[in-house]
Amino acid sequence: MQWETVIGLEVHVQLATQSKIFSGASTAFGAAPNTQACAIDLGLPGVLPVLNEGAVAMAVQFGLAIDAEIPETSLFERKNYFYPDLPKGYQTSQMAQPIVGKGEVEIVLDDDVRKRVRIHHAHLEEDAGKSLHEDFHGMSGIDLNRAGTPLLEIVSEPDMRSAKEAVAYIRAIHAIVTYLGISDGNMAEGSMRCDVNVSVRPKGQETFGTRAEIKNVNSFRFVERAIEFEVERQIELIEEGGKVVQETRLYDPDQDETRSMRTKEEANDYRYFPCPDLLPVMLDSAYVEHQRSTLPELPTDKRNRFETDLGLSTYDAGVLSATRPMAEYFEAVLAVCGDAKQAANWVQGELSGHLNRENIDIRNSPVTPEQLGGLIQRVLDDTINGKAAKQVFAALWNNEGQSADEIIEARGLKQVTDTGAIEAIVDQVIADSPVQVAQYRDAEPEKRGKMIGYFVGQVMKASRGTANPQQVNSVLKQKLDEA
Amino acid sequence: MHQMTLTELARGLKAGDFSSRELTTSLLDRIERLDGNINSFITVTREQALAAADAADAARAKGDDRPLAGLPLAIKDIFCTQGVRTSCGSKMLDNFQAPYNATVIEKLQAAGMIGLGKTNMDEFAMGSSNESSFYGPVRNPWDETAVPGGSSGGSAAAVAAGFAPAALGTDTGGSIRQPAAFCGITGLKPTYGRVSRYGMIAFASSLDQGGPMARSAEDCAHLLGAMAGHDLRDSTSVARVVPDYLAELDTPLAGLKIGLPKEYFGDGLDSEVESAIREAIKVYESLGAKVCEVSLPHTHLAVPAYYVIAPAEASSNLSRYDGVRFGHRCDNPVDLEDLYKRTRAEGFGDEVKRRILIGTHTLSEGFFDAYYRKAQQVRRLIRQDFLDAFDEVDVLMGPAAPTPAFDLGAKKDPVSMYLQDIYTIAINLAGIPGISVPAGFSGKRPIGLQILGQHFAEGQLLNVAHQFQQATDWHRRSPTDQETN
């Protein structure tokens, strides 16, 4: 039988506010346990929440970026359950009236096929703390630093049909939130976590199959692997006459499998009701329009512009618009050098190579976009040749000079284009290599092409790489062939 | 000194008749001597009180003339007070030294007031008799076989017994007004949002409101002026200017339109209470007020709606008492489930458990619409009743409670206890202010007149109450009149 996979995602994005969603405690990552858990985060008796404007603004910006409706009124509710990392015994969240309504995200697949994924809604909520399971005399330790960190939960419709589509969707969400600057998108630190709903159905069937929810998957790769495993598991199960049960599963990257999270499935009853400590949030159109005016160019727009206006290939446009720091770097280089193709080649080539090799984020690149742009300018105006350019780049990378010009000057890398000067070096090389010259001249003309390489190398060496290679070639040919 | 109002004590301090230390010492000694029977205090903070009194005296010597500076106050044990046990009347918080001060406490400290200690209360403010306290019942100073009312029973009893000239209370369904009535003092529940709830341990967040309890409306005006105001830490507190409540006190009442809700004078109202209230209305007529009957047609639904909404909010508010970060924790829990279940079974008393169970049940799947949603709809109808009535009249008057203080142990089943609040509970649902003022006696037991106003009409309520107290002396009666010392 032919099976079709159906995937819906809930992506929890940690918002990049300074303080927590309902308190003035810091959200900085990595502090000592419970040093960033204030009275409100701890749920001490008598404390009250006050909503962070920054979190509201970020949620609205996301909504606008996905063309969603921003309802005038949204409500916070309490989701009641007991867990040690949940200090108040309820999570303040939104259900009936979320801050962001229906929207849409465009995803791009490998073969440049584009697809739209519908967003059901996005809502604000508070994060929980963390349980640490190192052995404290058989106890667990609770760190509530993360409790109260603002989360935007983005809930998609079940519009994805493969693991690849799901990953493309998460990448698109990642690009949007990092472009907006509303999240650092750092999946390793848990800034983006996904719950994946997976089901399968026979191709052509309209109704959905029973879904399993895979909780808390925290990398692009794991999302793909978890879905692939789960789809295979469900198909096998059904084909063997079994039934998929609706349940929560956990992806274990070490075993590369999903496992049922609870042995006895407990019926949860979260008893949602409007939080009496928080009044309805009203956002008038002036506020929404103000937020709209702060939006940067979004990834899809940027990608299209790179392709259409700058004439970049689809591939280059995709890579260079994938993250905001990358796009910003590229555009800054372009602003200095004025040549999109050169800028694209250098950013994706030499720069990305160095960054990847040393595992450095582009935002911390030792070579600034201004320096790289200046370097490309010197290539474009023939001041240096490609070989020298690489030397200059390496020098900039190692902080051996402030600018390309300074390094070119200091190292005498300026390209020699004076024919007289080149002729002089060529003459010298010919004079110093009587054996090779004789071999060359004895050779069949069709073999000479290969043999000339030796002379080019000698000339370049003698000029310390500064001679213009095209000129060297033609002068050599002329002089060797003339006798 | 123990029968003087705040206003009189302030005058005495100013004139140098006595120092704050002398006043404070005298009250602390009186508490030590006489509170054994009454049981109005859970914790007495003698050291802190005397230190604060000395500081107030020193400041006064340097010219500090803030009106409330150096005046003592009893604090309901629901307000967090830094470094002092804040028990909320519960075993759950018996070991809880609050690490911070409630906003109201900060404001009153800033005004120079001196906390004498923390007063007894129904556990988590759930009760109308002060019998649900972990620290034992409070006795009514007028008649020790009677309850003082609840949940602010300790505060009311402390003021009546001459332990403190004033006290802080909180009112979720009548918890300031009913004990004020039972103990013959003046108690004001402000408009929801008038006084910050930050640091006031939550019972039902959309109903809770702190307020003053004292010997006169004038004293309540002093206190409310110091307590009220917008608080950045409570986003349900209202950003609205706090008027000068004293300035309005002397406004004449000629032409005041008083409405008597007919539903507040029906079956179940004790006849002595009714006649006292009717007498009080006559006093108002003699002051030039016009009286008419009005109707609040949804009154009979207030108690049912309240017993859905308040327990629902409470069931969620009280989930934080889990034995992890503060408060009681059971011994040697074998697993998480055991930690939660035993901690909460041991830490909470019967009435609290009952309300958590009702609230949990009515919020759960399949019941939410029939109970919670329905109750919230009825809540709107109840509020509308008041808004409509205030289109016709300035204030409403009636009894604060259907009977005078009842005997300790008299109310055995929960529902008969809940019906005690039949005249007070709708006011919390509607969020309007209400004040109870002494208006007579049934035997030894006081009777309270309740006056209700529109949202934020505290100034008017205090004025109307003050004018009554200028014309009567019920509020000057004290159970200590017969004392020899």
Place this chain on the structure above:
Amino acid sequence: MAIEHADVLRAAHLARLGLNSDAEAAGYVDDLTQILEMVDRLQAVDTEGVAPLSHPLDATQRLRPDEVTERDQRERFQACAPATEDGLYLVPRVVE
């Protein structure tokens, strides 16, 4: 609406309230039955078209600027905690 023994057990479990005996549970069944009978008066009212009222004032949420205003007070906050170690709150082992 009547409340059954099972409803009370379910509510007690959701609220993590340990009940010591069947008799205790039965006592709550009686109490809650009485209370819900009283509450059931609500069912007689026609509330068609009436919007639920969550807060007594028609106010809206005030927002706080995104600023860090709290400092570390771990020591003070943990002074009232039943069990801590290395700055962590200790609970019986959490099984995931």
